[in-house]
Amino acid sequence: MEKQSKSSLARHSKTPLFDILMAHAKRDVVSFHCPGHKNGRSIDKKLKDYTGEEVYKFDVTVFDEVDSLHDPVGPIKRAQELMADAYKVKNSFFLVNGTSVGNMAMFLAACDPGDSVIVSRSSHKSIMAGVILSGVWPIWLQPKIDQNLDIIFNSAYEQIKEALDRYPEAKAVFVTSPTYNGIVTDLSKIVDLCHRRGKIVLVDEAHGPHLIFNKNLPESAVEAGADLCVQSTHKILSALSQGSVLHYNSKLVDINRVKKVVSMLQTTSPNYLTLASLDLARKQAVLHxxxxxxxxxxxxxxxxxxxxxxxxxxxxxxxxxxxxxxxxxxxxxxxxxxxxxxxxxxxxxxxxxxxxxxxxxxxxxxxxxxxxxxxxxxxxxxxxxxxxxxxxxxYHGKQKNWILQIPSLATEMVMAPRSVYLSNSTKRIALKKAVGHVAAQTLTPYPPGIPVVIPGERITQEICDYLTDMSSKDIRISGQETEMLKTVKVFTN
Ligand SMILES: Cc1ncc(COP(=O)(O)O)c(C=O)c1O
Incomplete structure (x- = not known):
């Protein structure tokens, strides 16, 4: 990406989607299409006084001139092709619900219900949504904690190799890299290992859409050879919020299934300003x-x-x-x-x-x-x-003896998260009586922000004691659904 050829620079100076929208906005078309504000006319004055009026002319709906995100044949198709060219992948898909929807799409595109997938327990919450929607059987990896730096490290090569040796039936490996803290795992080695064993590599690269554009930054997922990866273009590059991209570069995943799934999960009324901002963000990133x-x-x-x-x-x-x-x-x-x-x-x-x-x-x-x-x-x-x-x-506080640690709470997964999550056979019972039951909710104390139980896992005496202790110390437990963690939702058969 450092040295662009002249033809590449000329190609990437183009912004097909933005240009079409701009031309459309300038024509001041009488709108009998959605949305209802009609080129911004009825947008509240308070907002319009601040933003100006013109921007709302970009807020259009699907018609031939501006193309359809679901079946692109015009400017959206060309803009996506330029995105794919920028990242040197076979296909790129624009997403208007962030990397969250991309993570779900990767599970649904790569796996069938019942397939096993190796995935870190500290993944973003959209991964759980992907696990539930796709009906996969997750093989959870416990992330490592560094008590000098007080941060969590995601799955390293050795840990993934060990998991693959132990669970050779796994269909795919899901990795998050970089993490929120910018920690990048050795993806090349992981991809190499997985591909030698015929396993699909899916990467949540929400925080890494910029890596490929500067030689002083770590290797990106597409350079490492991931089958599918999702990037939040809006987080680091100049796309507007919700603008993300799913990249496809696989011999193991069917492209038609990726297309179907991405379309199935997205709105039929995408925000064209967000889409145009993806087109412009790509141009800026490639050129500058x-x-x-x-x-x-x-x-x-x-x-x-x-x-x-x-x-x-x-x-x-x-x-x-x-x-x-x-x-x-x-x-x-x-x-x-x-x-x-x-x-x-x-x-x-x-x-x-x-x-x-x-x-x-x-x-x-x-x-x-x-x-x-x-x-x-x-x-x-x-x-x-x-x-x-x-x-x-x-400001000076008294130094506290906080230690970042993951409790060693072994448990077993007895049901697929989907089966429990979508079941009506659940009820809340007293936490102290939950030992032996199958959890029907995720409970995640912060810190360290790693779930203690996940739907489908057995609640052990240790887990019960740990959660009781946490709640008595006023530690925030995400997912508890009630003010105090006195009860827990379990599966009832
Ligand atoms: C690692 C990771 N993955 C996925 C997401 C979701 O991304 P988005 O906000 O683009 O949906 C986030 C959001 O913070 C994240 O940190």
């Missing part, structure tokens, strides 16, 4: 991504060095440290460990928002996670680290 990300990388490296040298109570791990652990780091992410401040990441995130007008993407007890993107300027990183420096002087 390398230089733009050079600047983002420099700004982030400057920020990391400043924090590590000048703020004694905070720390950012570096690429060298992560490489020593057998992973790579997308250096455009900034994870700041704040445990020595005596404050939690949540508390500092709130101070940053309320007192410094700086909004982060994510925080947990231990860390702040800043997600820079193609639009980030060095001045943004400067504002962030200066605020952190000031906070480190103004």
């Amino acid at each position: 991504g390398s230089q733009m990300f050079d600047k983002v990388i420099q700004a982030c490296e400057w920020g990391r060095t400043y924090i590590n040298n000048d703020i004694s109570s905070m720390k950012c791990f570096t690429r060298e440290e992560i490489l020593k652990l057998g992973y790579d780091l997308d250096v455009t992410k900034l994870t700041v460990n704040v445990t020595k401040t005596g404050l939690s990441g949540y508390e500092i995130e709130s101070i940053l928002a309320k007192e410094y007008n700086i909004q982060l993407d994510y925080a947990d007890i231990f860390n702040l996670v800043a997600i820079p993107g193609i639009g980030t300027e060095k001045s943004d990183v400067e504002a962030f680290v200066r605020a952190l420096k000031e906070i480190s002087k103004r």
Whole structure:
């Protein structure tokens, strides 16, 4: 991607979908099509005064001129082909419900009900949706925790190899890379191993649509040879929210099934502004991504060095440290460990928002996670680290002895998550009486944000004791559905 040929530059200067929409908007067509606001005419004045009127002329519906996302033959087809060319894959599909829908589509496209899939327990919640919709039998991998860095590492090569040796019947391996913290796993090795054994590799690359555009960033999933991968173009590149892309580059998965599934899961009224922004984001990334990300990388490296040298109570791990652990780091992410401040990441995130007008993407007890993107300027990183420096002087908490750990809670999966999740034979029972029952809900304490039980798994005495202990300590348990975790939903036969 570094050196573009002249013909490639000329090809990628084109934005077929955006151009058609622009031409359509300029013609000021009388609209007797959906949506009801009619080129923005009836949009509330408060909103229109702020945004201006023109943008709403892009908000159209499916007709010949603008093409159909479900059966593209015109500008959407050409825009998707350019996207595929940019990532050097066979096919790219525009998604208007983010990587969430792409993750579901990958399961449904690659697997049949009852197939086994190796997948990390710490995957995004849309993976559970994919597992349930597709009816696969998940083989859950417990992620590793690093107690020096206070972060979770996703599936490494050795762990996947071990799982494949143990469960040779697995049809596919599902990997998340990069993680929220920018940790990239050795995908080339994983793909190589899987393909030698005829296994499909599916990658949630929500946080990695930019990797391919700069040589100083880790290898991307498409370069590693993944069969299918999904990227949140909107998270890091310049697409509008919900704009993601599913890339297909497989000999093992049927392309027609991918097309059917992607169409089945998406709205018939896609937002054309989001679609056009995918077209423009691709052009920008191909033509200018390398230089733009050079600047983002420099700004982030400057920020990391400043924090590590000048703020004694905070720390950012570096690429060298992560490489020593057998992973790579997308250096455009900034994870700041704040445990020595005596404050939690949540508390500092709130101070940053309320007192410094700086909004982060994510925080947990231990860390702040800043997600820079193609639009980030060095001045943004400067504002962030200066605020952190000031906070480190103004606020002192008593250092806590928090330790990031995964409880060793072995259990067995006795039913497929789909069978339990969609069953009417469930009821809530007292947590203390749940031992031996099959869970019908997911319960995930934060931290570490890894489910303790998943629908279809047996609730053991240890799990019961652990959850009782967590709820008494006021630890947030996602999925509990009730104010207090006194009861749990179980399968009743
Ligand atoms: C690892 C991961 N996968 C998938 C998603 C879902 O992506 P989207 O918001 O584009 O649906 C997220 C969202 O934060 C994520 O962090």
